Amino acid sequence: MQYKSQAVAKPYFIAAIGLFVAQILFGLVMGLQYVVGDFLFPHIPFNVARMVHTNALIVWLLMGFMGSAYYLVPEESERELHSPKLAIIMFWVFLVAAALTVLGYLMVPYATLAKITGNELLPTMGREFLEQPTITKIGIVVVALAFLFNISMTFLKGRKTSITTVLLIGLWGLAIFFLFSFINPDNLVRDKFYWWFVVHLWVEGVWELILGALLAFVLIKVTGVDREVIEKWLYVIITLSLITGIIGTGHHFYWIGTPEYWQWWGSIFSALEPIPFFAMTLFAFNMVNRRRREHPNRAATLWALGTGVMAFLGAGVWGFLHTLAPVNYYTHGTQITAAHGHMAFYGAYVMVVITMISYAMPLMRGRVANSKSAQTMEMWSFWLMTVAMVFITLFLTAAGILQVWLQRMGDTPLGFMAAQDQVALFYWLREITGVIFLIGLLTYIASFFKGGETEKA
Amino acid sequence: MSSGFSTSAARNMFFGGTVFFLLVFLALTYDTEQALPKRDNRAAIAANPQIAAGKKIWENNNCIGCHTLFGEGAYFAPELGNVYKRRGPEFIKAWIKSQPTGTPGRRQMPDFHLSDAELDEIVAFLKYASEINTANWPPNIEG
Secondary structure, eight states, X not given: OOSGGGGGHHHXXXXXHHHHXXXXXXXXXHHHHTTSXXXXXXXXXXXXXXXXXXXXXXXXXXXXXXXXXXXXXXXXXXXXXXXXXXXXXXXXXXXHHHHHHHHHHHHSOHHHHHHHTTGGGXXXXXXXXXOXXXXXXXXXXXXXXXXXXXXXXXXXXXXXXXXXXXXXXXXXXXXXXXXXXXXOOSSHHHHHHHXXXXXXXXXXXXXXXXXXXXXXXXXXXXXXXXHHHHHHHHHHHHHHHHHHHHHHGGGGXXXXXXXXXXXXXXXXXXXXXXXXXXXXXXXXXXXXXXXXXXXXXXXXXXXXXXXXXXXXXXXXXXXXXXXXXXXXXXXXXXXXXXXXXXXXXXXXXXXXXXXXXXXXXXXXXXXXXXXXXXXXXXXXXXXXXXXXXXXXXXXXXXXXXXXXXXXHSSSSOOOHHHHHHHTHHHHHHHHHHHHHHHHHHHHHHHHTTOOOOOOBO | OOTTSOHHHHXXXXXXXXXXXXXXXXXXXXXXXHHGGGTSOHHHHHHOHHHHHHXXXXXXXXXXXXXXXXXXXXXSSOBOTTHHHXXXXXXXXXXXXXXXXXXXXXXXXXXXXXXXXXXXXXXHHHHXXXXXXXXXXXXXXXX
16 A cells, blocks of 8 residues: 555445445345245335345445545555545445435335435435435435545546546546436336436446456556556447447337337447457456566455456346347346346446455555465355356346246246246245355455465555 | 557547447437327326326335336336236225235235325326337236
């Protein structure tokens, strides 16, 4: 760690991992409810568990992005952070707001939460992933603006690199597109249309810039390859991401009441979306193969390579699987979508945040890298979580294919619940693999407490 | 990457490409807004205030947390974009009122304590949704 203020990243990373645990626990509750329908009912109905599962994911990834930016920007800018104090205050504001929101989900019925938070003044609640009370959304905007101010001031006063430029465009885009969450017209089609301006233009748009910048930063550090080479790759990858991903938004506009030409625009452009992810895989492996140093943090290198591969599989291949309109006509809104969502989020965003934590956390703890035994444990957690996620995805895909066949094809289609009963075996297998994922996550956390000999940073 | 291709060329390609495709996307968004009145059943919303009220009930009870609507949402419970056509208004109201079933081991829908007026509003919303032109999706009545 070259600058003292980079240490503000630490509480962000710790809170991110804590929320990750909550996300997985509630995921296991939901997974069980898929087969034991009345599990924990009426205390934690499925929709409540799902809100905690998805919102915890979003918040911990945002925590991870912020922590990563607080670590990365001072180092790239070659100066201290503009205001470490503001960063710490915003950390607590964000954490308390997230905790209160989750408590609200768990303690009172959702309709009561809507009422006590004054949702009728500016109704934004009750839409997938944007379930947070309006006041929480306003809180997110405030935290994001304070964060962006802090990071941008640091950027403006210091050395400007391609990595920080790309990262800042990504982070500003994240904040700007979130503003569409305040648009909620009575017209359902327009509501859905602009909802995707947040959801799609985040995960298949600006978040890919953040992903690329973080990966490029870690690759420079662990491989020692020339910055010039890595930055060129970064620009090529994010160019491909945005020229495919922006119009690729159209693959969500096939069946929501929008004009049918979106079936062409969406199919063609989103079919190209795997290309930038494939480029990212090539990028990660190429840089590691051309490395000019043997960085002692082998775990961080493994996570970086894993990000390339799993983002390509989850976002690229599993996205392509159901993105063409004639295919999507049958698969839309089935377990195929769930399969893709799980591996894409894990492979792209979970793994890149862990890559960054894996690289930066030892340095913030005053060592170049963790001890050999701690790294071995961390690499075990990598394989446990990654292989578990591959199988979760495969089982959900199998469930989805059967669901499509039983419910949407043939002359005597089954009703929704009848079809669900037929695929229960795959939900059980998914739940078991989910437990293995949790074991992997606990192993990951344990690796932070594994001692052993380390070299001082 | 070949050495003839500089970082600044890559950067220019990024900014140029992004701005160009953003503009194309904005143009398509504009065109979509122009085309929507013929497809999105907006006349019904203006004619019947129950629809907007029903949408609020839909949102305030987080229906999307279990169900899908036009295939978007959670995949735990049936698609409701076409439920009005599948089941009809009386079945929908009776169904919501009889929840939860309490059948051991089966998926449970909470009791949302909706009044008769609110049940009519949610039905009006679901009827409006079922009359939006969704390019013939879902493939069959089961959703």
